[in-house]
Amino acid sequence: MLDELYKEIILDHYKSPRNRGKASKVDFHAHGVNPLCGDDIELTLTVDRDIIEEVKFDGHGCSISQASASILTETLVGLTLDQAHTKIEHVKSLFKGNDIVTEDLGDIEALQGVRKFPVRIKCATLAWNALQLSLQNSATGQSTAYSDE
Amino acid sequence: MDSHKSIQNLSIPELDVDAVRKDFPILQTTIHDKPLIYLDNAASSQKPEFVIKTINNYYSYEHSNVHRGIHHLSQQATQQYEQAREKVANFIGANHSHEIIWTRGTTEAINLVAYSWGQNNLKQGDVIIISTCEHHSNIVPWQLICELTGATLRHLPLDSHDKSFNLNKLAEMLTPNTRMIALTHMSNVLGTITDLSKVVELARHNGSLVLADGAQSVPHIPVNVAELGIDFLAFSGHKMLGPTGIGCLYGREELLEDMPPYQGGGDMIETVTMSQSTWNQLPYKFEAGTPNIAGAIGLGAAVDYLEHLGMESVRAHSHKLNSYAISALSEIDQISIYGPRNPSVRGGVFSFNHADIHPHDLGQVLDSKGVAIRAGHHCAQPLMAELGVGSTARASFYIYNTQSEIDELCAAIKSAGEFFSK
Numbered sequence: 001m002l003d004e005l006y007k008e009i010i011l012d013h014y015k016s017p018r019n020r021g022k023a024s025k026v027d028f029h030a031h032g033v034n035p036l037c038g039d040d041i042e043l044t045l046t047v048d049r050d051i052i053e054e055v056k057f058d059g060h061g062c063s064i065s066q067a068s069a070s071i072l073t074e075t076l077v078g079l080t081l082d083q084a085h086t087k088i089e090h091v092k093s094l095f096k097g098n099d100i101v102t103e104d105l106g107d108i109e110a111l112q113g114v115r116k117f118p119v120r121i122k123c124a125t126l127a128w129n130a131l132q133l134s135l136q137n138s139a140t141g142q143s144t145a146y147s148d149e
Numbered sequence: 150m151d152s153h154k155s156i157q158n159l160s161i162p163e164l165d166v167d168a169v170r171k172d173f174p175i176l177q178t179t180i181h182d183k184p185l186i187y188l189d190n191a192a193s194s195q196k197p198e199f200v201i202k203t204i205n206n207y208y209s210y211e212h213s214n215v216h217r218g219i220h221h222l223s224q225q226a227t228q229q230y231e232q233a234r235e236k237v238a239n240f241i242g243a244n245h246s247h248e249i250i251w252t253r254g255t256t257e258a259i260n261l262v263a264y265s266w267g268q269n270n271l272k273q274g275d276v277i278i279i280s281t282c283e284h285h286s287n288i289v290p291w292q293l294i295c296e297l298t299g300a301t302l303r304h305l306p307l308d309s310h311d312k313s314f315n316l317n318k319l320a321e322m323l324t325p326n327t328r329m330i331a332l333t334h335m336s337n338v339l340g341t342i343t344d345l346s347k348v349v350e351l352a353r354h355n356g357s358l359v360l361a362d363g364a365q366s367v368p369h370i371p372v373n374v375a376e377l378g379i380d381f382l383a384f385s386g387h388k389m390l391g392p393t394g395i396g397c398l399y400g401r402e403e404l405l406e407d408m409p410p411y412q413g414g415g416d417m418i419e420t421v422t423m424s425q426s427t428w429n430q431l432p433y434k435f436e437a438g439t440p441n442i443a444g445a446i447g448l449g450a451a452v453d454y455l456e457h458l459g460m461e462s463v464r465a466h467s468h469k470l471n472s473y474a475i476s477a478l479s480e481i482d483q484i485s486i487y488g489p490r491n492p493s494v495r496g497g498v499f500s501f502n503h504a505d506i507h508p509h510d511l512g513q514v515l516d517s518k519g520v521a522i523r524a525g526h527h528c529a530q531p532l533m534a535e536l537g538v539g540s541t542a543r544a545s546f547y548i549y550n551t552q553s554e555i556d557e558l559c560a561a562i563k564s565a566g567e568f569f570s571k
Binding site for chain 1: 181507508509510513514517524525526530533538539540568569571
């Protein structure tokens, strides 16, 4: 049962996170916290002419939240901001089990195990929710951290 | 001092844990095909068949609304309901049963005092003292009433070494403006037991009142409000073998007499006209609306069960498990335990962290082995900040837990360590 949640890919991202740190030039900044479990994720993005060039993450939390943030950084590089919006929506509904996979999602597929562990869905979605809020805020000129309560 | 020995020397009958376990239907079940090892008692205890049957019987054959009923069932329900109040009053050593106010739980009991006592007694310049290790339910109500009245909320810092209360520091903080000291009797994170008699002694010198959050203490150690000298005690039924949705506020009679009602409605009035109302006597002044009758009767049954075991025996069993857990958990290199090491000054609540595993991941792996623990901030974010962690894992024991279950817990922690290092 545990193996469905903690797939090898997840544990690999957790132990060897990709793109940990801060982007060289910060065009977008997102902060997500889950007060219940103390998870805390900071995302920084470099965007050049609407294309996401670099995504970095920092923070601490459970294996699912950290692996998911690591996967996010790899997923979004090279996308336009619009494409990133669409991708985030799609990934979030995959985690919740509202959507089916119609394309090759790479490592994201490994995170779908959270569907069977409802309390862990918010761990997987934390980084994605935080970035979504940051992108929406930048469109409206606001600045608030995403808090999963 | 070998305090374990000294407790045993008092010839307190040892709990027959095998017999106790047979009384709890849920302990005969399996989780993920493994026998349930329930170590989340600080959040809520399980229920013995005696309590379940009492509630079931009440709803099956004895239910009616209480008070003012002419018919047989109503009188019988009222009698049982009021008997439960007497049982609880005796259990905590209150002088009168009308000093027991039924609430939904500890949280509502503290809110009742904060609002009702606070609105009549607090003004700008007055000070309420709480501590860094309070549950949110003994922080937020005070923040709200301080905002309303202009009073100031101050917090007693914890000893930097063992995170116990520094009562010398409390003495320094007290001024004639201190109106209330509201402290946990047993920390829901660290298990630390507060020396309430000393707190009361300090408070008396300054004319301050003392409220104790007894959510964790009343289920686990003998608590006598008269001996402790405290003014208010708040606790919950569901952590002491009773149902959810019922709890108590104990308040000293003269304090409760002076406090205005907390909610208005039926049962709490004496007379009502369209322009004004007069209040019913204690305890009904604070019990508006149809109460949680089955809850009160169920809690009365839980008190019967605990008294049958004997609270000294309950405490001795907890002491035995605590000593065992401290040494067993200490043997796992990656585990750090928070709170005091001395089993005599703590209850059976153990918060800990694993050097390599986040508490949620640890809780998840333990769950797959049938071991139920809690992971998170335990509604004590200021304490988490003080400990420098976002969350902890927490195992908490009760009368039905055994040393072999602690062995299983440790084995499961070790296996989680292997799982995450593979």
